[in-house]
Amino acid sequence: MHEGADAAEPRYTRDELVDELGLTAEYAEKIWNAFGFARTSTPDKIFTENELQALRLFAASAEAMPLDAQVATARAIGQTMSRLADWQADQLREFDRDPDVPWTIDQMSAALGQVQQLIWRRHLALALDHHIELESDESQDLVVGFADIVGYTSLSRRIALDELEKLLESFEEQTFEIVTRGGGHVIKTLGDAVMFTTHEPAEAATIAIAIHELSADDEIPPLRVGLARGRVLSRLGDVFGEPVNIAARLAGSARPGTTLVDDSVSAGLADDERFYLRSIPSLSVRGYRRLKARTVEANKYYDGPVVTFGRSSDVTP
Template sequence: MTVPDEELRYTRDELIAELGLSPEFAEKIWNAFGFARTSTPDKIFTADDLAALRLFSDTETTMPREMQIATARAIGQATSRLADWQADRLRELDRDPRVPWSVDQMSAALGQIQQLIWRRHLAIALNHTVAHESDERLDLVVGFADIVGYTSLSRRIALDELENLLETFEEDTFELVAANGGHVVKTLGDGVMFTFHDPVAAAATAIEIDNHSEAGIIPTLRVGLARGHVLTRLGDVFGEPVNIAARLAGSARPGTILMDEPMADSLADDERFYVKSIPPLNVRGYRRLRARTLEANRNHDPSRPRA
């Protein structure tokens, strides 16, 4: 989003001096934000930028410098990826003679929309954190949905077809996860990682994703689900359930859903699901990983009250 020149007051070095940061630490923060190769003597910062960065840099007593750098890195990586995608879209729209707006106009509108969406997501996330702040560790279901045979598929089809395929896959998966109360953590090229607090919602979503795959709406998938305590950090999720869910997705046959025992136990009394044991899996890091397959119970009568 374009900022009027009269509002730009500080070069990077002037900003560092105003903040009272050492050049060494400022360079680490600058690099963590993703600007290692784009240092500039131009005035690129406003007074509002200075006030915001002052708050960020004044938190050393409560946020160690290592955490400040990690936070800057997380912001930089996520924002850089988003900006790259947005720039591609804006250039594409700018080349279309039917589009009446300039790149600056579209960029300004996009910046406003981005702020709006970010505020809503932040409010939801803060409310969610308050609801679970008494938990020492977060009990979540972690899921992975991967496209089967992605490497060979990417070699066989044109790049525009591959782009459409990935966009359809991500769009449908995001929509299904969000509609059922889950959260997409990240995309991994040929896969999507998501989390749920509710195991039943996670199972229902995995089945919906699989149904879309069977219907040909999205490519053939395999899904892995695991339940357990995880660490959430800088927008990502870590812990054994993450590793197990990834191993299960990698071991599942095309068009199937695998889940670990804690996840299966969560569905034991729910007649909407059909759970079947399989022989233990020998996967990286787990010599005898116990898993079950998950399907919808086709004999379940939804009109019958649950026990």
């Protein structure tokens, strides 16, 4: 094995890498395509000794992991990295055009790679600590939340693309901050929507109330939120199950500036004086003909610690 700096120098073409790993052409093509490189091929030496050893471990997992699971893992990594790289490339090009930025794209890329590795390792450690507590089937009881921008489709037709970009960035950034500070976890962003999870209904309700505050200064249009609680399956950084479907339906049915919750979340908030629940007629939505729901908001008559938290105040769930 090569050590030191040599291990980080490109030594293998794609075909040479496949030969070194002893992979079949069919297997290599499936994994390569899943990583997102179906249309990207080069005869250049682009793989290092370190990368060879890492991919050797990945390929060896075929003995314990079905091919479908390996492909799904590769696809999840490829899709995540592709989106991240596209965004980073835009940012680096913008910095490169700025005469006040003294670094080259190569220098910034190298630094960004180190920072990315640092942040990834920290998130992985936290995720591993969290998953130790989960059951072996990777299912758990969670509150799933969806928050989205009301009237986004028509809005996107009326405003310029640069304004739309600023709006979405502001919405994602501030919502992400609210969710993480409120003890929740952002699962994914969907342009005009954010999906998150929490362990407790009170956390989710507190987050929802704070999310609506983002529309107070008209910088962000009115928002709507849906919350549902139940068993979900955690897989490849996403969650699946009926609570996900119900939360999405509730968000889609909520009026601007309101939060709709299902029976399970409502039951978890019923004895909490910080929140006020109001019944509404059953909803008829796709997949659910009579979906029971309630609105939740901060109880204005509650004289204890405040429920909501803003962008600079402390979380007080």
